[in-house]
Amino acid sequence: MxxxxxxxxxxxxxxxVILFAFGKTVPRSGKQPMSSAAPAQGGQDVEPIAFxxxxxxxxxxxxxxxxxxxxxxxxxxxxxxxxSQQIAAFRQLYNIWDSLNQLPVAAYYLSEAAKLENxxxxxxxxxxxxxxxxxxxxxxxxxxxxxxxxxxLYDQAIKLNPDNDTLKISQAMVYMSTGEPMQGVAKLREVxxxxxxxxxxxxxxxxLAITSGQYDKAIERLEGVRAKHPDxxxxxxxxxxxxxxxGDKAKAIELFEKSKEFMSDPELKKEVDxxxxxxx
Numbered sequence: 001m002x003x004x005x006x007x008x009x010x011x012x013x014x015x016x017v018i019l020f021a022f023g024k025t026v027p028r029s030g031k032q033p034m035s036s037a038a039p040a041q042g043g044q045d046v047e048p049i050a051f052x053x054x055x056x057x058x059x060x061x062x063x064x065x066x067x068x069x070x071x072x073x074x075x076x077x078x079x080x081x082x083x084s085q086q087i088a089a090f091r092q093l094y095n096i097w098d099s100l101n102q103l104p105v106a107a108y109y110l111s112e113a114a115k116l117e118n119x120x121x122x123x124x125x126x127x128x129x130x131x132x133x134x135x136x137x138x139x140x141x142x143x144x145x146x147x148x149x150x151x152x153l154y155d156q157a158i159k160l161n162p163d164n165d166t167l168k169i170s171q172a173m174v175y176m177s178t179g180e181p182m183q184g185v186a187k188l189r190e191v192x193x194x195x196x197x198x199x200x201x202x203x204x205x206x207x208l209a210i211t212s213g214q215y216d217k218a219i220e221r222l223e224g225v226r227a228k229h230p231d232x233x234x235x236x237x238x239x240x241x242x243x244x245x246x247g248d249k250a251k252a253i254e255l256f257e258k259s260k261e262f263m264s265d266p267e268l269k270k271e272v273d274x275x276x277x278x279x280x
Contacts, residue, residue: 048145127153215246
């Protein structure tokens with residue numbers, strides 16, 4: 001599961017996502033699940049920052065010698081009449097800004113190179129950079145801009161490989177982070193309609209049902225997945241959380257214990273044990 005999937009902050013969702021994205025840190029009990037999926041950053045009512053403003057602020061923070069280097073390369077981009085020269089210049093700018101820890105600006109230049117290269121690999125890498133960073137953006141306008149950049153890059157990558165479900169799931173999670181959950185749900189349902197056996201898409205849809213209080217729907221969906229994948233720790237874990245949220249604590253504990261059988265990380269198992277104790 002991608003780090004970018006840590007976007008829904010309801011207790012049930014955070015529990016699963018953090019557990020399987022990072023392998024540690026089960027949220028403690030006492031957190032009340034939210035009534036619906038909420039955007040982590042940059043909701044619909046937020047205007048995205050203009051890149052020119054973002055770049056101007058970044059330039060004001062760097063040493064004069066680096067600014068001169070950046071300005072020189074920018075000039076080369078404008079003058080370059082060969083695509084390979086422009087790609088090389090954009091990658092140089094990416095490396096400089098990355099070394100200066102100006103990650104949104106760095107990601108922008110890498111994305112410009114990726115657009116020119118037009119390869120699924122480069123587009124996906126750039127999209128994932130935006131997706132990962134937007135969760136940590138302190139300015140909601142920056143987060144909104146990063147989300148839009150990621151969505152656009154995923155679109156371009158999906159056009160190159162329409163059968164790549166991972167791209168669609170990643171894009172769906174970004175939509176959810178920007179206050180457009182139905183766009184994300186539509187993407188997930190598209191994946192599930194074509195490939196009902198896609199566990200990540202099924203689990204994510206179940207997560208959404210849990211965060212919106214539709215526990216029966218989450219249980220129904222995941223019991224169907226479990227019938228085909230009885231040894232999948234992720235499915236068992238979130239199914240347990242659905243039962244717990246629905247008031248069936250005994251069934252939840254049974255499934256939490258069962259999920260541990262298919263986890264290889266001993267530290268992860270300890271976290272699950274701690275979580276089970278907290279709900280007994």
